[in-house]
Amino acid sequence: MTTSRRCFLAGAAVALLPITSARATPADMEAAIREVTGGATLREGPVALDIPPLVENGNTVPLTVSVKSPMTAEDHVKAIHVFNEKNPQPHVFNATLGPRNGKAVVSTRIKLADTQQIAAVVETSRGEFWTARAEVIVTIAACLEEVN
Amino acid sequence: MRRLRTFLVLAGVFVASLALAQGDPRRSSYQDMGPALQKMQDDDSANPGMLFVQAGEEAWNAKAGSADKACADCHAAGSMKGVAARYPAFAKESGKPVDLEGRINLCRTEHQKAEALAAESKELLQLTAYVARQSKGEPIAPPDDERLDPLRAQGETLWKQRQGQLNLSCASCHDANAGKKLAGATIPQAHPTGYPIYRLEWQTLGSLKRRLRNCMIGMRVEPYAYDAPEYLALEAFLMKRAQGLIDDAPAVRP
Amino acid sequence: MANALIHAPKTAKRGEVIEIKALILHPMETGFRPGTNGRIIPRNIIERFSADWNGEEVFALKMSPAIAANPFVSFFVVADRSGTVKFRWSGDNDFLVEEQVAIAVE
Numbered sequence: 159m160t161t162s163r164r165c166f167l168a169g170a171a172v173a174l175l176p177i178t179s180a181r182a183t184p185a186d187m188e189a190a191i192r193e194v195t196g197g198a199t200l201r202e203g204p205v206a207l208d209i210p211p212l213v214e215n216g217n218t219v220p221l222t223v224s225v226k227s228p229m230t231a232e233d234h235v236k237a238i239h240v241f242n243e244k245n246p247q248p249h250v251f252n253a254t255l256g257p258r259n260g261k262a263v264v265s266t267r268i269k270l271a272d273t274q275q276i277a278a279v280v281e282t283s284r285g286e287f288w289t290a291r292a293e294v295i296v297t298i299a300a301c302l303e304e305v306n
Numbered sequence: 307m308r309r310l311r312t313f314l315v316l317a318g319v320f321v322a323s324l325a326l327a328q329g330d331p332r333r334s335s336y337q338d339m340g341p342a343l344q345k346m347q348d349d350d351s352a353n354p355g356m357l358f359v360q361a362g363e364e365a366w367n368a369k370a371g372s373a374d375k376a377c378a379d380c381h382a383a384g385s386m387k388g389v390a391a392r393y394p395a396f397a398k399e400s401g402k403p404v405d406l407e408g409r410i411n412l413c414r415t416e417h418q419k420a421e422a423l424a425a426e427s428k429e430l431l432q433l434t435a436y437v438a439r440q441s442k443g444e445p446i447a448p449p450d451d452e453r454l455d456p457l458r459a460q461g462e463t464l465w466k467q468r469q470g471q472l473n474l475s476c477a478s479c480h481d482a483n484a485g486k487k488l489a490g491a492t493i494p495q496a497h498p499t500g501y502p503i504y505r506l507e508w509q510t511l512g513s514l515k516r517r518l519r520n521c522m523i524g525m526r527v528e529p530y531a532y533d534a535p536e537y538l539a540l541e542a543f544l545m546k547r548a549q550g551l552i553d554d555a556p557a558v559r560p
Numbered sequence: 561m562a563n564a565l566i567h568a569p570k571t572a573k574r575g576e577v578i579e580i581k582a583l584i585l586h587p588m589e590t591g592f593r594p595g596t597n598g599r600i601i602p603r604n605i606i607e608r609f610s611a612d613w614n615g616e617e618v619f620a621l622k623m624s625p626a627i628a629a630n631p632f633v634s635f636f637v638v639a640d641r642s643g644t645v646k647f648r649w650s651g652d653n654d655f656l657v658e659e660q661v662a663i664a665v666e
Contacts, residue, residue, distance in 0.1 A: 203373035210342040214491060214560030218354075218628040220342045245626050246592045253635070254620040257648070258613065260577035260638035267346075267628040269590070284482035297506050301524025301560050303516075351567035353583040354630040360565055361585075509587070509629035 166213070181271070182248045187241045190248040191279055194239050195287045200279065203288025207278045209287035216270040216296040223253075223278045225262035237281040244274040270296050311348060333484075334551055335494040335559060347500075347558040355435060355504040355556025358428075358511045362436025365429065371420025377433075386440035393551045394542045396454065399490065403457055405541050407434055407513060425532065431511045434502050438555035442524060446553055448546045461543025464536055471526030476540075491560065497548035498541070500557020511556065513544045514541055564659050566647060571664045572639035580611065580619075584649055584657060590625035606631055606651035607638075614643035616631040639665045 190256075191200070204226035213219050227235045234257050240250035253264045270276075273295045280288040336344060350356050353476045393406040399416045404537045410433050411422040423430035448454070465476045479488065480496040487493070508516070515537045522529040530536045567581040591603025603625060608661070610620040619635045637645075642665045649657045 210340055212340070214340060214343060217509050218346075218506045220346060222634075242626060246590070247625065250626040251622040251624060252622040254617075254622075255635075256618070257634050258616070258618040258640075259639055261636040263634075263636055264621070265632075265634040269588075269626050269628050294575050299491050301521050302507060303520045303523060352563065352583065352632055352634075354583065356634070357563070357585045357630060359564055361563075545610060 181244055181246060182242070184243045184275070187243045187248045187251070187275075187277060190241050191239075191277060191289075194279055194281070197285050198285070200289040201288050202290070203280060205278055205280050205290040207276065207290040207292045209276060209294055210287050211293070212295040212297065213270070214297060216272070218228045218234060219270050219294065219296075220265065220267050221226050221250075221276070222263065222265040223280075223290075225280050227262045227282070229255075229257050229260055231257050232283070234259075234283050236283050238262070238264055239279045239281070240268075241277045241278075241279070242268075242270065242274060244272045245270065250276070268303055270294055272296055276298060310350070311320070330550075331494055332497065332548075332551060334497055334499050334554065336500070336554055336557065338485075338492045339495045339560065341559075343506075343558055343560065347554065353504065353556065353558060355502070355511055355558065356434040358432045358502070358504075359439045359556060361428075362432035362434070362439075365433050366436055371414065371418035373417065373419040373425075375418050377418075380413075382424065386437050388441055388444045388447065388554060390438040390441040391444045394454070394457070394538055394545065395449050396451055403454055403538060403542065404489055405538055406437060407515075408538075410434060410437065426513060428514060431502055431513070434513065435511060435556050438502060438553070439554045443554055444543055444553050445550050446497075446548045448549055449544070454542055457539050457542045458546050459543075460536075461539035461541070464540055466541055470522070470525050472526050474525050474527075476521065476525075496544070497551050498544050499548055499551050500554045500559065502555065503559045506558070506560050514544075520528045564647070564649070564657060566659055566661050567623075568645060568661050568663060570662070571599055571666065574640065574665050576665075577636050578639050578663075579634060579636055581632070582609065582647055583630065585630055585633045586649075586651075586655070587630060588623075588625070588627055588629040592625065604652045604655075606649050606655060608648075608650050609633060610648050611635070611637070612646045612648075613637060614641070615646075618645075630644045635653070639663060 161197050206224045208222040223238050225235050235255050238253040242250050250268050255262055275291055275293050277289060277291045314329045346352050354439040390406050393409060394403050397404045397409060397412055399412050404412060407430055414420045415422050466477045479493050484493050499512050502511050504511050518537055518540055519529045564584040565566050569578050572578050586606050589602060589604040593601050595601045605625055606623050608622055611618050618637050621633055629665055644662050646660045
């Protein structure tokens, strides 16, 4: 126990160095979401936000957003927006989709500065806005590299 | 590609069950990662290390140096299989043991008559990644060469030696406390089966030497000078310690 | 393809929904990290990725500094006719990479 606490403190001291810059807040995330929706009601829809609940490193977190949609000309997902709560800025990505995609499933890898909530907002061709949220616990490796 | 992936999954399962069956207490660091990272490593279309392997393949086939030779001109296709799993090894040209990066540079200076590539440079990492990738799925096979014994013994001494501000040795964590948590992360047994690795912390590919320096900084030990012989001793010891575990280069690690 | 890796099937059946994966080497420097001298390392990211199928844009991704280094993206497309899929990454410091693959649809 003493050993791990000491090494943790040593590692944490180094780890805290880059994370002193400005941070967004949950309010910033909600404001960024409102910019996209124009204040329209957000509903829970057939949206799955697939992200590990606990990650070994916040630098590269795999994320998949899947939406059940017929993806026809009349009824399809137009855009998928993803936001975060505690990174320095609230945006993660905006994906533009359409009937040519066949499936509204987008995967990428994101950076998370800290344990926080991620929100996906899906815009459909019918003007609907659906949302899904997920909480991610971000841990760090115990032995880091100094910044030179 | 799917067949390769299936094979790799089965290989992983095979190794795990083999280890259990024979009572081998050793675990690859791959097994200490969560499923999302394991998936990232196993999928060649998603493993960021594969960008370096692709660039390394181009470099492998490109002519270099005043001898105007490509690696491929001397080394037949498929001849690199199992090579990375056998390093560090004794090099004829220098009469000294070298790691894989050192071996590549010896080829460059002695056979291609080109300049050695800088340590941790993109060019060296690409070639190392390409060569190491050819050993993926092979068991780590340190050479049965008694000339390496003193080096391995020195490595073992360093491994067990308490040093630095916290008075820890490598063995304090990786032998005595492997499997337990340190700051939310699982302490691995530290078998270097996957080098060069794409370490998420670095957001790029890096060598075992870079990782060993990270360890020393984390332990609050002044790291050895960049060209110090201690790194090679530790590498030689660690690869002997990992003998028989399956090479999974280029690995993804947190 | 020195800096990018594209995974797309070489052939597909008409109407089949295929997965395309794209990976590219790029530091995705956020612009929020201090360097060794204490000063912020300037932002250097890819801002946009897009895919065109025979000239028609079928997917686009606007990236922020929150996208991980060496960005990876996977998306789906309906294979409706044979053609060329062109990929384009653009971003800070006039970053521009274009790659393409051919897909035969029967």
